[in-house]
Amino acid sequence: MKVAIYNSGTQESKRLKRMIIQGLAKEKIPYDEEQPELVISIGGDGTLLSAFNHYEDQLDRIRFVGMHTGHLGFYTDWRTFEVFDLIESLKADTGQSVSYPLLDIDAKYSDGTHQKFIALNESTIKDTLKTMVCDVYVNAELFERFRGDGLCISTPTGSTAYNKSVGGAIMDPKIIGFQLSEMASLNNRVFRTLGSPIIFGADAVLTLRLDDDSTAVLSCDRTQLELGQVRHLTELTYSVAKQQIRFAKYRHTDFWRRVKASFIGGEA
Structure with missing residues (x-):
């Protein structure tokens, strides 16, 4: 499985990108920004929108994963302190996904x-x-x-x-x-x-x-x-x-839990 990272311009997202690339290299997971099979977005929902637009001509074979560097978004499941947990999930990847229209x-x-x-x-x-x-x-x-x-x-x-x-x-x-x-x-x-x-x-x-x-x-x-x-x-x-857009379903947060956390309050 070939992985790419699409990150926002903040120093935090750049730091996380370096950490993930190092982790991928250690686990011998190929990194390919041109023809990836999975794209990790680091930032927020806006960054994932940009990643989607960047790779929209390859949607039939790409899955996305979102890591948020601020507040929980509707397209971002992973937090900044979970880099190594994410890499472990990549190692166990079986192609599982959830799709949205x-x-x-x-x-x-x-x-x-x-x-x-x-x-x-x-x-x-x-x-x-x-x-x-x-x-x-x-x-x-x-x-x-x-x-x-x-x-x-x-x-x-x-x-x-x-x-x-x-x-x-x-x-x-x-x-x-x-x-x-x-x-x-x-x-x-x-x-x-x-x-x-x-x-x-x-x-x-x-x-x-x-x-x-x-x-x-x-x-x-x-x-x-x-x-x-x-x-x-x-x-x-x-x-x-x-x-359709596909998200890698390692730990995809339930949509209605996101709605509650975003607009009513509570944990996502």
């Missing part, structure tokens, strides 16, 4: 071009210059015309992140699907939206068609796409991705 995004632009993305947490579409207007289609049928600040489309594991802050529901990650949540929608006698989060199943296709003069901006996980003035977004299509 991802979000497939197809963006169409005014010049007719397309761009594809994949999200671990969420994608947002919002307009900071004016009210965003778009038609919402579910499985090719018009559902509503949305007016407001924007929309957040999240994965089950991403439902605890930005989605929760805009009033979305927390989804069990065993559900294969995704969620649509509104940001400050306009609802009055003239304009009307559903006004609540929507959870879609595994086969659903969500399409957002934007007005011709849209100045809306798209983000995928933590990255905002810079479009410039030459083209703008005209249509976005969301569905459950064919790929």
Whole structure:
């Protein structure tokens, strides 16, 4: 099994990387940052998001392990003082894993071009210059015309992140699907939206068609796409991705224990 380490820029994460590399060498576990089979992320959930984006074209054969250097995250199981316990787990690795669904995004632009993305947490579409207007289609049928600040489309594991802050529901990650949540929608006698989060199943296709003069901006996980003035977004299509993210299941913390520890209190 070939292992890679993806770490944040802090001195602590760099120190831990050196320790793990030394431990891997001692146990004769190959280290390979180009073609790994397991990626150890050292930092927090943001670091793991970056590791996911870095290796997203190799998801079919990579598993991830997260070590957190701060507060417990939703994707990080190991603490900084457990380096040697982690290496022992690597020695006993049998390929065990737990998988979570991802979000497939197809963006169409005014010049007719397309761009594809994949999200671990969420994608947002919002307009900071004016009210965003778009038609919402579910499985090719018009559902509503949305007016407001924007929309957040999240994965089950991403439902605890930005989605929760805009009033979305927390989804069990065993559900294969995704969620649509509104940001400050306009609802009055003239304009009307559903006004609540929507959870879609595994086969659903969500399409957002934007007005011709849209100045809306798209983000995928933590990255905002810079479009410039030459083209703008005209249509976005969301569905459950064919790929999934896999975590090595040495000691994968139960999702609902993480939710309780993060938002209510107690041990994870």
